[in-house]
Structure formats: structure tokens, C-alpha cells
Amino acid sequence: MASYHFNTIEKNWREYWAKHETFKAVNDTSLPKYYVLDMFPYPSGAGLHVGHPLGYIASDIVSRYKRHNGFNVLHPMGYDSFGLPAEQYAIQTGQHPAITTEENIKRYREQLDNLGFSFDWSREVRTTNPDYYKWTQWIFLQLFKSWYNNASGKAESIETLLKEFEASGNAKVNAACEETALFDASQWKGFTEKEKEEILLNYRLAFLSEAMVNWCPELGTVLANDEVKDGVSERGGYPVERKLMTQWSLRISAYAERLLQGLDTIEWSDSIKEAQRNWIGKSEGTSLKFLFSSPLSPLHVRGKVASGVAEEDEENDLWFVTGDKAIYFKLKEFARENRRNHTAEEDIIWQKVRNRQLENVKFRRQHIIDRFIADFVSFEYSLIVEIDGLIHNLPDHIISDEARTARLNELGFTVVRFTNKEVNTDLKSVLSRLSDIIKNTKTASTSPTEKGQEIEAIEVFTTRPDTIFGVSFLTLAPEHALVSRITTPEYKAAVDTYVTTSKNRSERERMADVKTISGQFTGAYAEHPFTKAPIPVWIGDYVLAGYGTGAVMAVPAHDSRDYAFAKHFNLPIPEVVEGGNIAIESYDAKEGKLINSDFLNGLEVKAAIKKAIAKIEEEGLGKGKTNYRLRDAVFGRQRYWGEPIPIYYKDGIAYPIDEKDLPITLPEIDKFLPTETGEPPLARATNWKYNSREIEKTTMPGWAGSSWYYLRYMDPHNDQEFASKTAINYWQNIDLYVGGSEHAVGHLLYSRFWCKFLKDIGKVPFEEPFKKLVNQGMIQGMSSIGVNVAQTLKPYVISDGSANNEVLSLPNIYISIELFKIYSLGMNENEYVDEYYKVVKIIENKLVEASKKLFGREKISLGTTPSNTVFSTRHNIPIEFVENNILNIERITGDVQFKDAIFIYDQEFICDTQVEKMSKSKRNVVNPDDICKQFGADTLRLYEMFLGPLQDAKPWSTQGIEGVHRFLKKTWRLFHNNVDEDFELSDEAATKAELKTLHKTIKKATEDIENFSFNTSVSAFMVCVNELQDLKCNKREILESFIILLSPYAPHICEELWKLCGHTESIERATWPTFNAEYLIENEFNYPISFNGKVRFNLNFALDKDIKEVEQAVLANEQTQKYLEGKAPKKVIVVKGRIVNVVL
């Protein structure tokens, strides 16, 4: 064996490991366990690029390190193989996603194998495997069969809920659920099966509900919130709109508090924890009711009226609450006015009905009912008579008349309308029709009308109850249920228009113009809970229907959004907290003293919040409350390539498929598209064995399978359970999880949710799946950019020079970056003019040359100099044609895509560079296979670790890879003699210096792995080898230990050297060397001597020398004297083994 032949060595060892199952983890063992997991990849068609292995290498190093330290290590790998790309590909090509997936997996496996990872492949998991997704479906069924009991703080079987309902209804149940009407036990028993199931759906953790969802028309499916970024789908970037649909969802919101609390117990990066906290979005505040001055309904109240304005009907001993206080007096004025300025037709009728002339019925004229002024009204008969003039035929009047009639009907009135014309021409029939109606109407009962729910208050949620005296209006979400009922007739048209427009605005539009302020007054007023002042009620789309109560109390002085709204609509901005300048902007900070705030005056914000909540609770106006931003996760996808949801329907009721019938496997279908009627692709299945029942046609989202895969690795072939209790109890949760931060709120949150649920139902013993999480940074690509100036040069080659003046169409014209700079600068700046013309000459020559080649014309006429504007587009040039920014023209023009392109350059074609995400479309992908071929997997592994801290993003560059390769060659040479390159070690005892070098490295390597500081341990290895080389060390004692340290990073070369050392077993079985501090003990130290903190020179002293003696020796030194300039030092600080500082 001569020099280091990495290709052969690596191939041999990979075969050895596979044959001997070196990395197989065993389940039943007395050894301590260590579970290292990588986020399993989605096998895309593009294959792995050099960025992917970064995390795998790190986790592999840790796995190997732990094995050396006596742990039974579980380090598995698998594939997250359901997903959109394979299905999109299937739609385009007709290729079955299963086939595409299989091919991609094969390629992934080859690439992974090339890197020498110590995965236990006997435990491979694929989410698309029916043996696997059987259990994904099983977990879904458990969610369906469970509800979340807030009282016990965990999920429970739906059976416990049924028992409770049967015993005492739902009044005492404290569940995470949809709002459900109260019922008692007897009512429950009286419900039909369908009614019962519908109620249960409100409680189930997997439930069907009608909800606003993110609908992506391009992908033909709904998406979860975390799959939508900036209003477009995360996969593909297609627009997403809001749509009301009936959908399967998972009640993750039930776990909001536990998901939040759990974050404090796990070792994750601050940024990911913060992202999750943000996503969960806990906020503590209070609910608060804004009462309406008078209940809008019931209208008729017998006896005394608690609030509002009432008029007495003496004769019948009735009190009539006839209007809202806020507008009552205004209306009363109008009414008086109307009576004075009555129309002729109104007067004709009045003269016929006054004083009980007609059927002995008492009519009132121009009377206020609710928010309207009725022409004539009889309370006894709940009858309203309206005489409509011509104006009522105008379109907007028709609308408001309808609304008015509807509202009055709702209040129990019969509304009769006559036109002026009818009154004038046929009074007789008008009066007789009126008589008939009266005869056919029963006298109004004196009990309150049943119709319409009582609107007493608008409830808001606020985190700033201290600013209650700064409220100047309320804003409701346009979708708020009360909007239509509180809107006054005169605002109805405007409110309707506003509601419709905001509904039609897509999510994206709403996001795109956050700045635009819009809203509409409803005409309604609520009452301030303390001052009783009327507060106008607005609607505005800055208020979200889905959060809190969908209504806010607007405090413009102390909330920037309310401020903007108030400014825009010119609403008052009362200041209640000192400290800001509300003339310029709102003062949102939770600091300062309360002013203009009655009982809160003078308090600090924090104290004021407490006091305000206390007062609100005391008066029964509201309650301290916690809100979460986290929404339930939409779970159904209208797609083919996912796990079928194990549900069937009978009479419109969803039932779970029997667990023993799982898995529900995917059917074969003809096309991977929705049906003509818009049903999901599964509806195309003609001979699916489940077709006998009406089975659910949507499938699960991509994150379903990945939410629990880590459990399956523990016991991957179990067909009785998703994993045996023994296996789960042994492996427990993951000790180290490595993956990208892009899954911060998706996968990582869902997995935690499922884990907590599985714990609740007694299937796993732990609350958190991933104890420690390390996010590897992205390895970015270095793109080579060519400047395409075809547009600019168009005027140059304008014709072919022939008589016909045929215009030639130009191919892509790329120009070298430096020529481009001169060219574009020179056009506008005189100092570059000479160079500019040189470049123009080069361009002309190139173009002529290219024309000859492309068009076969000897002569072409060149147009005039291009205009001052440089049109250029930047194109990514495939990096395989570029080396050190220099484009290989010969090779690129040999490529079919570029064969006609014109390249303009002087000596060499220099590309511009840009760091961006590595991707196929950017043509900047570096394939690890190529690096392996050139330098070997060990070099690649070591180099990726050496690039920088694991967590940091860094651009890929091959600069430096040779240094790492050189290091491995040096290591190899340590074991071989210089003369004939034969393996040769000495069995002599190691010297002190050699031992010091080794143990320094043991210490560093051990600490660095524990701290995930892989880059620094690589440099420690380099230092070690450099030192050993200087010491000409070839001692077995030293070198054998060293290669154990190195082996997690560069396993192949170390295995080979280990074997050459005479070992018959894999180095993987060797014990990690023990660090012995004795070898590092020094007896003297070269003290840096500093003056006022600046180091000037060094002095050597024994380490056991007394501090005082050191001080004296330093002061006695002649160099010290120079810096002292004859003065006495103020102070001398001696830190043993560190530094001496003389203060002047």
C-alpha cells in the first residue's frame, strides 16, 4: 500500500459495514440508549445537493461518537414520500406518483450511501408504505374518538363525554370545542342520532366543520396556515384565497397552552422556540361587554322597564319600549317634524283612523318603533301602516324599505304598505283592506315577542383594559354575526357594500395593502360600560373575525391600528396614558400614568390593568381571559398522493372505519385530477374496494406521516401496534434531532401536538418528542450570472445586408461582466469613453463573426450605436461550465441549450456571482457525488464540517476543500514511512510532548462534539497532525488514539488505518480515548505583561511562583522600567496563569 487511495478504501468499507450490519441498533439491551434523528427527506426528483448532507454528517458524527462511548445508538433514516411534487409531476406526465417516488428514493439512497453514513437501514420508514400509513390512519381515528377535557387537562375518550351528556347534559363540561348550545340530559336523550353526531363533532379532536380555509385553485386543494406564505402557497407559489368549505380539521388549539409550556422544557434554539411562541400567540387580557342602551328586542314589555326609553299606553297598562336611547331623541324630533309636515295622503288616512274610528283600533301617528318612524301604528294589533310616496320607488329606497320591513316583521309587526296613488284614487278599498287585516289579526299578546335573539351587548377582547376610558368607538369584523342586526336602515346599503367588498378581497390583497384603511359606520351606538356615553359602532376589515370575539374596543390614542382608523375617519382620539405625543402617533407602550380615567387616574399601566380587570369582573361586564392565535389545523387535502382519511358517511353522518380494516389503501385512478364535478381525485376510483360505502374522498396533508415517524423507527416492522411498549419505553424521546429551521412552525409543532395526544391516550410515556434540536444552516449556492444583452444589441444587427433587408432574429447574447461594466458606464461617463469604444469594437467583431456562423452571411449591416439605456437581463449560467468565475466557452457552446448563444468577451469570459438558495432552477446545484469522486466522502464530510458553525448559513465554495484533503493525506503519511511509503508504526513509549498533543486533542474533540462545534474540532485535528508531524511521531500509542477521535468525521480512512494497525474489528467498536489532564499540566507560564491593558512584552515565570514575587520580578524588569518612565505604578494586577497588568 502506497499512497492514500480514497476511492478504493471508501468502497471497501461501505461494503464491509453493510455486510456486517455494523450500525444496527438492537431493541432489547442493557446498554444506555441514544436516539439521534435526522429530519427525513422528501425524495424530490432533483436528488441531493451538497447542502442536504450537512445535518446528516453532524448527526452521524454524534452517533458514532456516542457508540464509541458505549451507547446503543438508534440512528435511522427514511423518506417522507407523500407530497405534492410527485403528484404535480403525475398530472403533467401521467406517471404514477408511486413510480416517481420509488425512482427518487433509489437515487437518494445511492447518494446517501456514497457518504458513509452509519444509518441502521433495517429500520427504514416510508410514509407511503401502507404498513406505515395504516398507523397514521389509526392515530387519526384515535383523534376522532377523543375530546379534550380542559378540566383534566388532557384528551379523553369520547365515551367519557357521552356518559356525561347522558347524565347531565353539557352544562358542566369544560371542553376545548366549538360553541355549542346548552342541553340537559333529557334533551340529549331526545336528540336524533344525526343531531347527536353533529354535537359530538364540536368536541372531537379530529372534526368536520365549515370553516374559512386557504384554498389554492392552482393546486386544487386547501392548505394549512403554515403552508401559506405571503398569500401564496409555499409549494409552487400559487395564489391562495379564502373560501368557506366543509373540512376535516385537527383541534390543535386545545393543546395551545401545553405546546407553549413545553417549550421551556426542551433544548431548542431560541429562534425556533420564539417562532413557535409567536405562532401560538398567547395573549392575556379580558373580555368586556358594551351594552346597548336598551335591548333592541323584545319590544313589548309589560310593567316597569329596566332601561331604555319607554312610552306608556295608559289604556292597556302596557309599557312600550319603542326605541334605542342613543337615537331616540333624534328620531323623536324627526317624528314631530313629520307630524307637522305630513303629506296630504297621510292626512287622509289619519282623518279616517284617528280616535278609534276604524274597527275601534287605536292608531298612533308618526311613532318611533325600534329605529324607525312608522307612519301609523297599532300596538294592540302589532300593525304598521305605511303610506309610500313616489320616492319609495327609487332603488335604494326599495332596499331600505325591505330591510325595514324585515326588521319590523322580526319584531312581530305586520307591515302594510299603500301608495299615495292608492290613497288618492281608491280610498275605499284601502280602508276595507285595512279592516280585513285587523279582523284577521289576533290582538297582540302582552308577553314579550319570541322572535329574534336578545341583543344586549357587543363583547370585545382587550389586553389593555386600563385604556377603557380612551375608547372612542367599537370596530367589528365585517363577518361579525351582529353586523346585519345592529345596522340602522340608513346605513344598511353602505354596510352591505362594505361587507361584500371585504369578503371578495383575497387574503393576498388584504395582505398587500395593509396600509389602506377602510371601514364603515353602522349607525348603531353602544354604551360605554362606565361613563354610559354612546359609543359608535363601526365595521372594518382590520379586525379579524377569527380572533378573540371578532370585535375590538378602539382606543386610538394607544393602539396604532385604531389610531390610523380614527385619523382616517376623523374620530376622536382621547388620551388616557401619559408619555406619548398623540398628535403625531399613538402611544402603545405599556408604560406611564393613567389620566382622564376616573377611578384609574394616577395609576401606572400595570396597576391600572389589574384594577380595571377587577372592576370589570366586579360589575359583571367581563372576565379575565386568555386568547391564542393558534388556529385549528385543516387536515383534508383534495389530492391523490396522501393517506386516505379513514371515514365513511351514512345519512350524512361521518363514521370511523373499523380499526381492523386499516389500512385504507389508495385506489388506482385514471387521471390525477379532480373530477368534472369538482370532487377530489379519489372520487375517480371506479373499482375501489371501499366504494360500497360512501367513503371520505380527501386525503391527509403531507405533515400527517411526518408527525409520528420517529416512533415507528423504534419498532418498524410491528403489525400489531405502531410500536411496541417495550421499544417505546426503551428508546424514549429523541436525544438529538437535526434538521432545517424551515420546519419551525409546521412539522415541529404538529409532531409535538401528536406526541402530547399519544401521551394522553397512554401510548407514549413522554410529553415532548424532541429533547434537543439543532438546526443546520442552509448551504447556499454560488450562482454564476451571465449578462444577457440581446435587447441592448438589437439595433446593432438590424439587417442581413441583403437587398431585402431581412431582419435577423438574435439569439441570446451574453457579455463578460467586466466588459459589461465598461460598456454600461462608458455610455454615460466621459472618462470611460476610450475603453468604451474598445468594447464596442469587440462587440462588433463578435457579432459579425456570429452572424457568419449563424446565418451564413458574409456581410451584415450593423445598426447605429445603441441608446443610452442598457437593457440587460441576468441569466443563471449552469455552474458546471464555470470554473473560478471563468466560463468555459468551448464546453458551454457544446451544450444543446447554448449552441447558438453569442458570448462576448476579451481574454476570458468572466461571470458575475451571486449567493442564493441552491436549486435546480438557479443552475447552481453542486452534487455531492462529484465531490466524492474527486476527493472522497471523508474529505467532503470533513470539509462540510470545517466550513463554519453548523447553525450558520454559508455559501458553498470549493475553495478550501483541498486543504482538508491535504490534511487527510498528511494523516495517512503519519502511518507510513517516508522512504518507501510502507505502513510503519513504532511501539516505543510516547514522549511527554506527544502525549500533550494527543490529550489536548482528546479534550477539544470531546468538548466540541458535545457543543456541536464541529468546525473547531476539525481545526484541532489539523493542529494535532501538524504537531505530530513536527515531532516526527509514529508511535502506535498516540496514533491509534488519534484515529478514534477522527473516525466519526472521516470513518473510511480511519477504518483502513485501524485495520492496518492490526485490528480485526471495526474501529466503530473502539472505546473513545480518555482525557488525562496530567499531560497538560505546565510548570511555567509565559506571562503577557500589559500596561493599562495593552500587552507590551512577555515574561516567563514558574506557575507556582507567588503572585507577590511575580509582581516584584515584573517591576524589577528593565523593560518595565521603560514603560514606567520613572514613575511608580498605581497598581499591579497579577492573575495567575493569565496576565499581568500594570496600571500607570
Next chain:
RNA sequence: GCCCGGAUGGCGAAAUUGGUAAACGUUGCGGUCUCAGAAGCCGUUGUAGCAAUACUUGAGAGUUCGAGUCUCUCUUCGGGCACCA
């Protein structure tokens, strides 16, 4: 707008957690070996200066005997959240 994380030679980066800034690697330059090249090997490479020496961690201030490291203000670059009341 809010929240996190950065900023150190030509480049990737390191710094025992407050104690000699720039380890390790790369690049460049010089040398050696060689018919020549590759591969090795040796020297050198923060800035200014012939030098002794002085200065230097985005900017400014502060704490300290001593600050890349702690505190405050600002500049700037990443990342996350984004009408969440």
C-alpha cells in the same frame, strides 16, 4: 411595525466566556525539489512604517486594572411574525 440572531484580515472563520485578537484552512507572494508539471516541503501574508514601534474586532459612548466579549445609543445585514386588539 414587532421579535430573534449577526457584523472580526482578500476569503471561510477562531478566541478558554472579561485576560496576549486573528488559531486552523484558503488565497497571494517568495523559495526548495523536478527535464518539466502535479504532489510535497520551507518561509511570508491585518494595516502603517526601512525599522524600533504604533494602530486595529460596523460607529459612538459607558462600566472595568483590563472589553471582540458586559451596558446604552446608532448604522447595517440576515431570519421569523405580521392588522392577533
